[in-house]
Amino acid sequence: MKAITANRLLDGEVVFWREGRWVERFGEAQLFADDAAAEEAVAVGKGQPTVVVEPYAIDVTEAGAGVAPVSYRERLRALGPTNEPTHGKQAEGGAAIEALLAATGAARSTGRVDLIRRK
Amino acid sequence: MHPLFKLAGDEVIVADDTFIDVADEDAIPEGDVIVSLTRFQTEGEGLLAGGRKIGVRIQADEAVEDLAYDLPRLSLVAPVFPKYRDGRAYTTATLLRERLGFTGEVRAVGDVLREQAGFMVRCGFDAFQPADGATPAEWRAAIHRHRHVYQRAADARPPAFTERRA
């Protein structure tokens, strides 16, 4: 399963693709069972350079009662920093956040290989 | 092909390019030409004897000092920016002006963008082939964006420490 993520150009906020628009909550992200469909959505996102920066697909898996990105890095993006639990998306709480917090493993992002280019 | 801008005092004007930029694999046409350093080193004498104006393209990894002897006979040197982030051409231009005393045209070619125009002028470039579609007005604005500079460079601009003494 895949989801599409990016950072919003204007404020850097982490956003996820949902049916042609960008949403802030991972819990609302559209999930793609089909890799080709996911790539198509990434291509549409790449055509919106004044809306988002560098959209890419991430692997998503079932976690507890919900779903979560496979990579720890992507879960941090979907949650916020662990040293400040009231900062970022995690502050809102709820079932989708709980599922993200319960997931384990896979530190590095699967969606991005050449990390040093991303500054 | 990219347009050619030239400095004219404080202004930037669009100039006709009277030179033909010749790739190594192409035959030398009639008229004024720009050739690579390697080609100049093998065919330079013949070209110069033909009574035309000659310019030499200097790649970022080539030593401009290799041209020192021939510079008085050249009309133009064109340091190449393979990527705008590759800053070697700034040193090439600086050495041409400051160390080798070249007074001909120093033309910026390659990945030449207006964000770097100010730096290019300060290093001694006086002609530019912008790759970003910039207009002469935009190019001029980029060059004059900063009212002061802190350090001496290859241009005649007085640095802050000179202004302060005035």
Next chain:
Amino acid sequence: MYRYDAIDREIVADRAAEFRGQVERRLGGDLTEDQFKPLRLMNGLYLQLHAYMLRIAIPYGSVNAAQMRRFADIARQYDKGYGHFTTRQNLQFHWIKLADTPDILDRLAEVDLHAIQTSGNCIRNVTSDPFAGATAEEVDDPRVWSEVIRQWSTLHPEFSYLPRKFKFAVTASAKDRTAAKVHDIGLALRRSRDGTLGFEVMVGGGQGRTPYLASTIREHLPVGHLLSYIQAILRVYNRHGRRDNIYKARIKILVASLGAEEFARQVEEEWAKIDAPTNDLPDTELARIRAAFTPLAFETLAPHAGAYELAKASDPALARFARNNVKAHKVAGYGIVEVSLKTIGATPGDITAEQMDVVADLAERYGLDDIRVTHEQNLVLPHVKLDDIPAVHAQLAATGLASANINLASDIIACPGLDYCALANARAIPIAQHIAERFSDADHAEKVGELKIKISGCINACGHHHVGHIGILGVDKKGEEFYQLSLGGSGAEDASLAQILGPALPANRVAEAVDQLVEAYLRERQGEERFLDTFRRLGMAPFKEAVYAPAL
């Protein structure tokens, strides 16, 4: 501190205006992200995991009260009410919006601050001694020379697109508080036997994936030739530094591949061709810069500070603070006060807007309006009357900034790590917190003594793990956070690179391993030996056994 004149202000204002235009062009679609990225980076703006990060230059770590209050205002208005001081003496805000940055740069420019060249392949903020102007050890004020380099390198036309980033450090004391030997160029001011002032020029130090200590290429460069000589170094690097591989592009790789001697020869050859009189800074400008540093009105005080001594005798917390956080000042009756940003359980280097305001107030009221940032992510009030220290301590304590742990085990350097940084492989902050908690018993921490623990969340080594007495590097091992421990590094005058202890440990083993290392040290140490000294005497074996043997 250096006072801007109208020209300095206009340079910063023009740069801020230029960036405003670039942001508008990016938002309007005239610049692609690829074109915009290097432009925003040269103004210190990164896109990290959760938001943009703005890195503000604090030239050689020197800031005044008005500037600190402006940081507090920005933290409140544009961020989440806090900021993060870094190992480069800079300040980072981690929750910035691109659309706000032009306004933030304007607000900074109003108090003579900027974010110029805090990233990008250019000459970065110059590191200098946070005790400059306050310590009796120095042969000259290194801030003057740091400011000379700041001005020379700002928007340098020839050296703004180098193969890779470039960092200077300037120190003037025997004790090195700048980590000069792990900078691209380390400049150590020394006085020769005949009394002339010169720089020992050290080149090619650095951390990252291939750490090197800098090599001395000139023992004594007369100070007047500083600019022509560094121009020669930068020119050799700009022409010959590698550009085909980002991991081999720093000057340290060029120096190592040529050998320091050959590199020095090329620099000298280039320098001989540079017309020094036109490229060195005129003496008149040097004198102007020196005079532009605010002269400080020290009072004539008795060396024995009666009220201070009395207060220490009756207040053990103050006495502890005095032991660990107060250093000798060059003027009798004054002290250098270090303000720890390593409160146990807090994020190393983080400071809230309210705390910034308190530090600003203290600097204004008790500290001659002078504040410094250290590369160890702490603050310094460099000029406090000893008799005022009890009041300063009380007000720091009231805002949670009185941790008496400078140079102790809980005074840990940690980069932001995977909690914030797009480059990181593992978190650094929680590891620092777990270790610090093990040293929450202040008596135990003091008994252990000087112990520099430095944590990086990736191989780029922003957390200086290569020069930690105990260095910790976060790695990604099959998707889990693991930590590679190394021992014996030092970034001080006795610089050395740490050596790897053994196989990387899972996150939940790191704090325990540090405990085991410390226990081994306490068992083995002789006399006044620091952890580092014991390691240097005994080598790796007893420490390796302490950490790995119990598992066998």
